Amino acid sequence: MNNIIEVKNLTKKFGDFTAVNNISFDVKQGEIFAFLGPNGAGKSTTIKMLTTLLNPTGGHISLNGFNPTSQSAKVRKSFGIVFQDPSLDDELTAWENMEFHGVLYNVEKKLRRQRIEQLMTLVELWDRKDSLVKEFSGGMKRRLEIARGLLHHPKIMFLDEPTLGLDPQTRNHMWTYLQDLNKSEGITVFFSTHYMEEADRVAQRIAIIDHGKIISSGTSQELQAQTQTASLEDAFLKLTGNVIRDEGASSTDKLRTHRQWRGGGRR
Amino acid sequence: MKTIYIMWIRELKRYWRSKSRMVGSLGQPLLFLLALGYGLGATFQKAGEGNYMNFLAPGIIGMSIIFTSIFSGIQVIWDRQFGFLKETMVAPVSRFNIMIGRTLGGATIAAIQGMVVFILALIFTSFRPYNWFLVFPAVLVMLLVGTMFTALGTAIASQLEDMQGFQLIMNFLVMPLFFLSGALFPLDGLPPVLVIITKFDPLSYGIDAFRILLANTGHYPLSLDVSVLAVITFCFLSVGAYLFSKIQI
Numbered sequence: 001m002n003n004i005i006e007v008k009n010l011t012k013k014f015g016d017f018t019a020v021n022n023i024s025f026d027v028k029q030g031e032i033f034a035f036l037g038p039n040g041a042g043k044s045t046t047i048k049m050l051t052t053l054l055n056p057t058g059g060h061i062s063l064n065g066f067n068p069t070s071q072s073a074k075v076r077k078s079f080g081i082v083f084q085d086p087s088l089d090d091e092l093t094a095w096e097n098m099e100f101h102g103v104l105y106n107v108e109k110k111l112r113r114q115r116i117e118q119l120m121t122l123v124e125l126w127d128r129k130d131s132l133v134k135e136f137s138g139g140m141k142r143r144l145e146i147a148r149g150l151l152h153h154p155k156i157m158f159l160d161e162p163t164l165g166l167d168p169q170t171r172n173h174m175w176t177y178l179q180d181l182n183k184s185e186g187i188t189v190f191f192s193t194h195y196m197e198e199a200d201r202v203a204q205r206i207a208i209i210d211h212g213k214i215i216s217s218g219t220s221q222e223l224q225a226q227t228q229t230a231s232l233e234d235a236f237l238k239l240t241g242n243v244i245r246d247e248g249a250s251s252t253d254k255l256r257t258h259r260q261w262r263g264g265g266r267r
Numbered sequence: 268m269k270t271i272y273i274m275w276i277r278e279l280k281r282y283w284r285s286k287s288r289m290v291g292s293l294g295q296p297l298l299f300l301l302a303l304g305y306g307l308g309a310t311f312q313k314a315g316e317g318n319y320m321n322f323l324a325p326g327i328i329g330m331s332i333i334f335t336s337i338f339s340g341i342q343v344i345w346d347r348q349f350g351f352l353k354e355t356m357v358a359p360v361s362r363f364n365i366m367i368g369r370t371l372g373g374a375t376i377a378a379i380q381g382m383v384v385f386i387l388a389l390i391f392t393s394f395r396p397y398n399w400f401l402v403f404p405a406v407l408v409m410l411l412v413g414t415m416f417t418a419l420g421t422a423i424a425s426q427l428e429d430m431q432g433f434q435l436i437m438n439f440l441v442m443p444l445f446f447l448s449g450a451l452f453p454l455d456g457l458p459p460v461l462v463i464i465t466k467f468d469p470l471s472y473g474i475d476a477f478r479i480l481l482a483n484t485g486h487y488p489l490s491l492d493v494s495v496l497a498v499i500t501f502c503f504l505s506v507g508a509y510l511f512s513k514i515q516i
């Protein structure tokens with residue numbers, strides 16, 4: 001199968017700080033690909049470079065055969081994205097946000113109206129369709145972002161921590177919907193998450209990034225075999241968190257300590 | 268076309284929904300009209316310059332247009348801060364059209380505000396247009412001036428990361444543009460330095476055009492006003508569209 005995303009020696013610097021450091025990876029067409037890494041590892045920065053929002057400091061990207069910097073218009077026609085940070089218009093209603101997106105992405109009117117209803121029902125917001133987004137709770141906004149992201153069917157779908165703050169029901173609905181799309185239309189899914197069991201369950205291949213470098217990649221089994229661990233979470237911790245190791249603690253405790261250490265160390 | 272339309276509609280909807288902002292932004296022009304209009308009217312008349320209220324109202328219309336349109340342009344910073352800008356920046360449509368849609372939206376809002384000030388002046392002051400038929404071309408000039416300053420606001424906002432620059436823009440750009448435009452005083456018989464400055468202030472030409480159309484007094488010929496406005500609008504639009512298309516997030 002051919003690669004729909006090819007990244008070679010990609011680097012991004014913010015001043016002196018190197019957020020993404022010379023990474024290379026490929027994603028195959030039709031694949032569900034997980035991009036994992038601790039906070040501040042460089043996941044969102046990489047996604048922004050892939051999606052034409054940031055220009056790389058160095059390296060090459062090919063997305064659906066096009067270069068995001070020099071062929072941004074063609075690249076933008078190839079993907080859809082759900083951002084990690086909010087990106088809704090608070091002063092518009094939920095329905096207006098959907099409609100706006102549908103028009104921008106040139107989804108034909110009849111199909112658009114039909115999908116808006118279907119997706120807003122899926123995320124259980126149809127009865128709130130005429131409320132202003134600023135009246136929504138955090139989780140409701142998140143659900144609307146997901147519904148909006150699924151409104152058009154691009155070749156590649158980027159999801160940056162899509163399930164952050166979502167209840168398990170919506171999370172399951174979303175993944176069922178995405179896996180169906182992946183099968184029926186061959187849409188490539190590129191997502192990042194901090195939920196290891198989610199990555200384990202849906203991703204066909206995984207790359208782990210830390211301090212701006214890709215430290216390992218492969219299937220969940222390969223990562224576990226490589227680290228001689230019994231779960232993806234343990235493999236992740238072994239690969240990224242080898243500074244703190246407490247054999248007695250459960251893996252969630254370890255993850256927590258690990259995160260705290262990281263948070264403290266960075267700020 | 269659809270992109271331009273949807274961006275335009277979005278700007279109008281946001282404007283329509285923020286009624287408090289709308290009402291708040293009318294207090295200032297009304298205050299200027301009443302305080303200056305009646306405060307300086309007698310002196311103006313004594314100096315042989317004619318009816319000050321008729322002279323002042325077009326200037327205050329210009330004031331509300333420049334404030335509203337620069338503010339609309341600056342909304343880019345808000346959209347960046349609240350994240351919505353990302354949604355438009357990754358869309359598979361040209362950023363040029365997005366910028367044009369936003370700018371026309373801002374210009375429309377500015378022209379509406381200008382008309383509201385016009386109506387306020389009719390209700391609360393002695394101001395009367397010289398010829399009612401010329402109100403229509405005046406609205407077209409309002410749209411032109413609104414386009415010019417929304418594009419300028421967009422160009423500046425494209426270069427700013429956060430709202431901290433906002434106060435700077437108000438104090439060092441909008442206020443000087445307004446006070447040095449001849450909105451409050453006639454352009455004849457000014458000290459040479461002021462003459463040069465007012466020549467470089469694009470708002471001067473807008474207000475001069477309003478005055479010709481609404482009060483039958485002017486400093487430059489109308490054709491010159493409109494030509495200058497058109498050329499500068501074109502420049503600001505080009506620069507604004509370029510800078511907007513280069514935004515990184």
Ligand SMILES: Nc1ncnc2c1ncn2[C@@H]1O[C@H](COP(=O)(O)OP(=O)(O)OP(=O)(O)O)[C@@H](O)[C@H]1O
Pocket residue numbers: 014017019037038039040041042043044045046084516
């Ligand atoms: N605009 C910016 N200017 C300066 N530094 C930045 C900027 N954007 C990101 N960074 C830095 O780059 C690093 C990587 O950030 P990034 O957002 O890619 O992390 P992430 O892997 O998505 O983390 P998280 O899991 O917290 O979302 C961080 O240290 C961050 O502080």
Ligand SMILES: [Mg+2]
Pocket residue numbers: 043044045084160
């Ligand atoms: Mg991130």
